[in-house]
Amino acid sequence: MNLSFTDEQNLLRDSVSKFCGSDYDFETRMKSVNSDSGHNPEHWKLFAELGWLAIPFSEDLGGLDGGDVDLSLMFEEFGKSIVVEPYLANVVLSGGVLKRSDLENKTDLIEHLITGEKQISLANYEPQKGFNLDNVDCEISEDGSVNGLKTTVLNAPNADFFLVFGKHQTGHAFALISKDAKGSKVTTYKTYDGFVSGDLHLENCKADAVFSKADAVDILHQAILEGIICVSSEAIGAMETCYKLTIEYTQQREQFGQSLSKFQALQHRMVDMFMETEFSKSFLLKVLATDDENERTKLIYGLKNQIAKAGKYVGEEAVQLHGGMGVTEEMSVGHYLKRLLVITNLFGSSDYFLDKYIES
Amino acid sequence: MNLSFTDEQNLLRDSVSKFCGSDYDFETRMKSVNSDSGHNPEHWKLFAELGWLAIPFSEDLGGLDGGDVDLSLMFEEFGKSIVVEPYLANVVLSGGVLKRSDLENKTDLIEHLITGEKQISLANYEPQKGFNLDNVDCEISEDGSVNGLKTTVLNAPNADFFLVFGKHQTGHAFALISKDAKGSKVTTYKTYDGFVSGDLHLENCKADAVFSKADAVDILHQAILEGIICVSSEAIGAMETCYKLTIEYTQQREQFGQSLSKFQALQHRMVDMFMETEFSKSFLLKVLATDDENERTKLIYGLKNQIAKAGKYVGEEAVQLHGGMGVTEEMSVGHYLKRLLVITNLFGSSDYFLDKYIES
């Protein structure tokens, strides 16, 4: 039994933590959020230079052979500063699909991901089709033409390519579609957590390639599971900042002649926030330390359920204990709640994953 | 729209309240609990003299024509002192079945109930058959012989007669069985709230009468619905005493140089207890003021769900805030929790009634 991180993992965490601590204060983040692309290309370049974009790829794909633990450590640090750089969309989700796929030129695409030159978005969800991954209407025909509507395609406005998941005569498959492909149209929008996203309309759009016809659903599932670990870790980082911000704020703020942090009812609530964060960390650790695949999958469902509840709870309490200031755009705490709320609902609701857990 | 009580109702409440306040302190209650019959025959006589046992019966049955509101008012007062006198078992449940039944000599039996001379217990539940009323194995044959096992028959050791609900070739029926009937055996026990109860074993036991073959399930259902209103009202009375006892205790008890009631975290929890009690009262009022039968039935299911949760919550908090003293037999507060816990589980669990509410 071993619950320690390796030296490399500790180094990675320190390096991400250092970046977030010194180069990513709240003001910097909001500049990225309010920019056109919704993130800072300079940061993205830096991520590439530091090798972060190469982490979850095997060495023969040009990667650093990192695993879930490495991703989790990074995302926990990202969460502490609610980093908006599109790591999840590019590296975890699109990268996660690509690396498992049988796409011929996947090495090239992954290389572009790793250098940060190209961005790629995964397009799988559809309006009113719910959370079951295989429930899609989008059709990928024999000749590679694609018809369908994909929604909340993360980081869509920055994508050079889309990996479109759809029905195929063999069952399901992915289609690689470049952003300028005829018959494709992207409607871009901000999501309420400050990230960018979009809808992808495809009408007789010719794919550059159709791939992974044999196991597309499984590949998608694996990538999403990895995504859940990442956003859960991110949520835990955000929760930690939430209770720390709240402690800080209540210590500074005086009311009725003493600092708010001295009111016992508020103290106990901050303790509850801390406890939720700590037990969430423990559960994440259990997931990361579990080898057996079935057991791990079940636990990931459980993780998503737990994080959805704990994250929302901690975020809401943080805003409440900040009082009036908590609900202003100006204070950072509310932005943590927004991101936590998105994570709560990303990939499926807390109830959905409890049911998946029960059924597994 | 009218949410006021009538003068008669206010008088009734005052009279019950006076009895509980002056003649039924905790010590008196525990004497009843620890007596052989589990209640005080003198009290029962007094209840009869005051006309309380006649309340829910129509005038032609020798009753006072009272309704659910009257019962509810009484039970709320009973709950404040967790009265163990067997009103629910005799008057509400057995009386509730009898008054709706087609039993020939029901007037006589009800008269005995009203004068307090005879006690009657309803025997419907069976081991491991759950909460659905019609789910019984007990058989009442053509010739009136009864076979079966009935469990948690309230007030069984004091019963002169049993109203046994069972299967009958017409569907379901009740059998009237006297306590000395051949083939009947009562195993008596205390329940953990200090009440008495028992199992009724019936082996080729000859019934004095078989009745209400046409609508036994419906009659049982109506009596149980009335029972739910009564125990819910009782729970609300108990909840009120719980938060009041807690306020009193925390005001007297000093710790770290000030009275416990001055600790803000505890104050807020007492406020929560108070709020749960008040909103429970409101919901009960809604039930009492609703005429439409279907709507009322649905709301009674909802009431049982709400009371089960609120009662358990308030009782648990009361014990917790009493600290070490709260878990001793010596203090009254724990006995309130015990009764609240029984009410929580009587007639069906909180989950069961939420489902019934959803299905109605």
Added chain:
Amino acid sequence: MDLNFSKEDLEFRDEVREFLDKEYPKHIKEKMNNGDELSREEVVEWHKAVAKKGWMGHSWPVEHGGTGWDATKVYIYLRELALAGCPTFVPFGLQMVAPVIWTFGSEEQKKKFLPRILNFDDWWCQGYSEPGSGSDLASLKCKAVREGDEYVLNGQKTWTTLGQHADWIFVLVRTDDSGKKQEGITFILVDMKTPGIEVKPIITLDGDHEVNEVWFDNVRVPAENVVGEEGQGWTYAKFLLFHERSSIAGAPNMRRVLNSLKIRAKNTYHTDKPLSEDKNFQSKVAQFELDLDALEMTELRGLAAMREGKSPGAESSLLKIKGTELQQRLSTIAVEMAGHEGMPYGGPYGFSDVEVAATKSDQLSAPKYLNFRKVTIYGGTNEIQKNIIAKAVLGI
């Protein structure tokens, strides 16, 4: 004891429905149904329509133009308005400053202000909170110094709801800081057009501009605008807070939202069966409904008590806590229902001009949830309400 309405009450209900049918402007109704924001003009239009009918003073004494309705009628009236999805009344004039004026104001003030409030000629806003004062309202610092027939105001107020639309503001100012913090506070009425007043928007989490900072820089106000006595403002302020009861609109409005949500659930799919058939969803909705019933009945108990001449007192804190918690729970159910389709930002500063695949309701779910974070904070945080209940009701 029954919840049935009398024949007269039923007739009155029909009268309200008829009024709404005819006089509730269609274009406003449509906007409300879509969850769109109303313009200032539209809010005024709605209030004027009610004023024309003579129904603005439902909570006012008859002598000042009140309707003279009993509690049941008031209940019916507000319920029908909420069920029809009408905008809630702007409370700052009608429910907040008006009772202070008719109770403590001079005859001139009553004549000058009350009819205009009842007719919604003036839009009022509130100058209570200050940065740093939070729930400890009496620690306010905004200063007023008397100079001849005028007071000169300097300082800052914050969390002034809809201050950007207001014609008048009632302000708590410090006219004396030599004594206890509750002393030396004065209640004064200020014309928003007076030079030296600046209104700065505060953007809340949902991206909306609803609250403001109001800055006073040597603002000169006639001394006749002081209500009651100088230095007695804290008394009036507490009276006002007490009068700022949680409105009965809470429960019926939630019922309307809940119903539309239940209908939507029939066509919402998280899995292969509609959400309306999902056990988790059903349980959540059922428990919400039960709590909503309890809230509504608690309001009715309060009304009934008032009719019997009892004061609802600190029990209104109870309604405030439960009502706001339920509002937040309902908004959470809507966000969960939207799932990832609630992510596109449908708030007032979003890309509302873009045609997004997600439904409008889904897009609005998160902004509403975020907007509702404030309800447990404003008007005295729920924590403060608990302190009030502890002290005033439970005596601890």
Added chain:
Amino acid sequence: MDLNFSKEDLEFRDEVREFLDKEYPKHIKEKMNNGDELSREEVVEWHKAVAKKGWMGHSWPVEHGGTGWDATKVYIYLRELALAGCPTFVPFGLQMVAPVIWTFGSEEQKKKFLPRILNFDDWWCQGYSEPGSGSDLASLKCKAVREGDEYVLNGQKTWTTLGQHADWIFVLVRTDDSGKKQEGITFILVDMKTPGIEVKPIITLDGDHEVNEVWFDNVRVPAENVVGEEGQGWTYAKFLLFHERSSIAGAPNMRRVLNSLKIRAKNTYHTDKPLSEDKNFQSKVAQFELDLDALEMTELRGLAAMREGKSPGAESSLLKIKGTELQQRLSTIAVEMAGHEGMPYGGPYGFSDVEVAATKSDQLSAPKYLNFRKVTIYGGTNEIQKNIIAKAVLGI
């Protein structure tokens, strides 16, 4: 990072299992499975069996007879014991007074007491709480006055768990009341056979006799029984409380109970389908399981930190709070599962000689629930634990 055991660890686990298979007395095992209470003799018998194997000192330093196991082995050992349903060790000697003696005691005390504790020759109990002191432990009043080579004790202790069985008691007494309440407290070891000691039972809600009042009436104790210095008892008392960590047994024991509950649910009917297929029940159990996983991993994180030489510190308060909350939740699930069949009173003072139709498990559900009300109160209430976390971990 992995949860797999090494080959050596697996061998050790098998050794523990083999030991339990052979040496865990069958008649005790049966009683534990039935939920029956053990007699004093049986408790001693179990401890002696472990002592004979040399495994009592799993948390002790090797020099005093400890096993020298690493954290993984300790985890495996306690987990196997809990999963086999063994009685938990009586902690007052083994885990509470022993560390105080080996850290602060004299050589004579170490020699006299430690081997007997390790061999369970003496049954220890705790004299800490007093009526009226509650969580404010330092306000204790029980007095000890020195007379020659002896101290004379007068006063009362309470909540003394299993004091009716004890041979020795460690007591906090006040030897000086001139200074602050934390000063003038002395830690002293008292033979329960000393004249003047009276043990009176306290019956708890479940009807059980587990805790006691202990009265001291001119009890004369040799001065050599004082641990460390007179007046320094508060330091030792805090050290002891810190050492009284929530035992790792919590999670595995709950897992065992949960499993048996899940099995029973397959044959429990509230409606026409078994409870195990009921959605509400499934959700409740699933959420409990997830929380239990988190609790267990938090314990493991603590063990891992300790192995790296870090102190688990106030984080043990976190385990205490969550662990006890989960114990209560589990007991609640069992009570709900029993429904009305949990009503027959199956507690130790009930009609246990009567043959009741309800199953034994159902009858025991309420007494267990009632017994578990204490766990959030004893050993420092959960409220006090939160105060500790606020101060020591969060720095507020």
